[in-house]
Amino acid sequence: MRRIIISAAFVIVLSTAGQAAAIGLDFGVAGGFQLKGNVADFDLDTDSGFSLGLELMFEIPIVKLGVGYEYGFPRDTDGALSNMEYHLFYGIARVHFLGPAYVMGRAGYANMRAELPEISGSDDGLSWGVGLGVKISRFKVEVAYNDFDITVNDLGGTVDYSNYAARLIFSF
Secondary structure, eight states: OHHHHHHHHHHHHHHHHHHHHHOEEEEEEEEEEEOOOEEGGGTEEBOOEEEEEEEEEEEOSSEEEEEEEEEEEEEOBSSSOEEEEEEEEEEEEEEEEETTEEEEEEEEEEEEEEEETTEEEEEEEEEEEEEEEEEETTEEEEEEEEEEEEEETTTTEEEEEEEEEEEEEEEO
């Protein structure tokens, strides 16, 4: 019985070591373009904008898991709200389903800053996004829907901001 347990433990350790060797790291720099977004609670549309980010992915066969940071450059709205910008820290998963094509999902913590005439402030909240992508050599091209649920203490509730985005990610 003891030999069976030792043999089973040995097999488990060897299979785990093989899987650990299959894990790769992928460091990427992302540039994004957000189409006009929507601030639902104020019925405002935002201007298109740009973002820059960094990602560190752990590449396990088929599934890629990682963490990232994204900065959304300031953008205005068609109302009094202006200079909307955000910092987003997120976890991300990419699941390859057909060759280089994949689906992606991300969830994270966002800090959004905006200005009203004579008022400026920032608040925190959750963010999530889903999309499709394709990997071409060292590049990834993604299109995604993003949603930010920002808690605004001064308003006593949340503000829902959403947009569609395209991102280009270069992997080192």
